[in-house]
Amino acid sequence: MAGAPVGVGIIGAGNISDQYLTNLTKFPDVRVLAIGDLLEDRAREQAAKYGVPTAGGVDAVLGNPDIEIVVNLTIPAVHVEVSESIIAAGKHVWSEKPIGVDRESSLGLLEKADAAGLRVGVAPDTVLGPGIQTAKRAISRGDIGRPLFAQTSFQWQGPEIFHPNPAFLYARGGGPLLDMGPYYVSALIHFFGPVAAVAALGLKGSETRRVQVGPQAGDEFPIEIPSTVSVLLQFEQGAQAQSLYSTDSPLFRHGVVEITGTEGTLVIPDPNTFGGDIxxxxxxxxxxxPPAPVIQEIVEVPQEGVLVGRGLGLLDMARSIRADRPHVATGRFGYHVLDTLLSIEESVESRQFAQVTSTIDEIGSLTADFDPFAATL
Structure with a gap:
């Protein structure tokens, strides 16, 4: 409805819903109208906490005629199933990462949305934060010359040091690649465009691990997936990237992203955050x-934009619906990220290069003056 905030519903009232609700309930251009969950009491608790007028089961969201966009915060294994039910109810979808867990069903979701004239948006929306968007503008201006390659790293000793039930993070569909890879791959695609091919090697630091905290401390569990993955990415436009994802490293090093061009190396914030030093x-x-000291010129790039958190991509989607223009974090973008990650897994198994068959058109950006707290509708 033109001239009014966009009605939003949420399916899934787990921990991550706090991060969304904290922001969405403060953005003037959207209004959270209902929260639904299989555990209806949990939905009601979140609704009371954030002042949302309606809560209950999934039907409390899908059956509300004033809701235009539904946020899908369910577990990845049912993302497609839940998103399809949202499309069937005549509503747009914003889905947490990933869009799905396989190519066929994820593409099917996008086809159903297109046929219904509805939109799909996919997290992570960290790539829309001031950190990465400022860096993207710097690259577009030519601040580092022609971009050539990137190096990224996510490494530590693993979530069992704090998580009371970490086994699922080492099961099929988990691991450092599929858990953290979407943040890094999404950022790299924003900088370099679509991925053409990948090569990867993987290993397990051990066949089993032990829970270290909580009531199950000391229990062993099996490692089903590579806990270290080394990746090479070849982009369609010619650039390359080298990435490490590991939960076998005593050295704690998160958020390393370096973009090198012909005239400089750009160091950007952790892509799992929305901003930071550039x-x-x-x-x-x-x-x-040598041994003379190496002294190089370092230029600070001022971060442009308002720093918030999760919900930024949904807000851009809501404003785009009203303005009848494309939103940035599209379902097609989310599918290309998934396709790239699955291709990496396949390369690990085959020990050969794997072609990424999907592609995407030019990727949009947010303007430097994008203000989440402005009433624009």
Whole structure:
């Protein structure tokens, strides 16, 4: 309805719903009208906590005629099933990552949405935060010359040091690649465009691990997936990237993303966050012969935009629906990220390069003056 906030519903009242509700209930351009969950009491608790007028089962969301977009916060294994029910109810979908767990059903969801004239948006929307969007504008301006390659790293000793039931994070469909990979791959695609091919190697640091905290501390569980994955990405436009995803590393190093061009290296914030420091290191101005110290020019890039958190992508989608323009974090983008991650898994198994068969058109951006707290509708 033009001239009014976009009605939003949420399916899934688990832990991550707090992160969405904290922001969505503060954005003037959207209004959260209902929360639904299989555990209806949990939905009612969240509704009371955030002042949402209606709560109950899934039908409390799907049956509400004033809701235009539904946020799918269910577990990945049922993302497609729940998103299809949202489309069938005549509503747009914003889905937590990933869009699905396999190519066929995920593509089927997009086809059903297209046939119904409805939109699909897919997390992570960290790539829409001021950190990555500012860095993207710097690259587009030519601040580092022609982009050549990237290096990223996510490494630590694993979630069992804090999680009381970590086994599912080492089961099929989990692991550092599928859990954290969407943040890094999404960021790289924003910078370099679609991925053409991948190569990867994987290993297990051990065949079993032990729970370290909580009532199950000391219990062993099996490792079903590679706990370390080394990845090479080839992008359609010619750039390359090298990435490490590991839960076998005593060294704690998250959020390493370095984009190197012909005129500098751009260091950006952790892609699992919405903002942070951005800087460019320039080439040496003169020859340095060891043991003389290497001193390079470092340029700080001011971060542009309002720093918020999850819900930013849904807000862009809501405003785009009203303006009849494309939103940025589209279902097609989310599918290409999934296709890339599945291709990496296949390369690990085959020990050969794997082609990424999907592609995407030009990827949109948010403007520097995008203000989540402005009433624009």
């Amino acid at each position: 800087r460019i290191t320039r080439p040496l101005a003169e020859v340095v012969i």
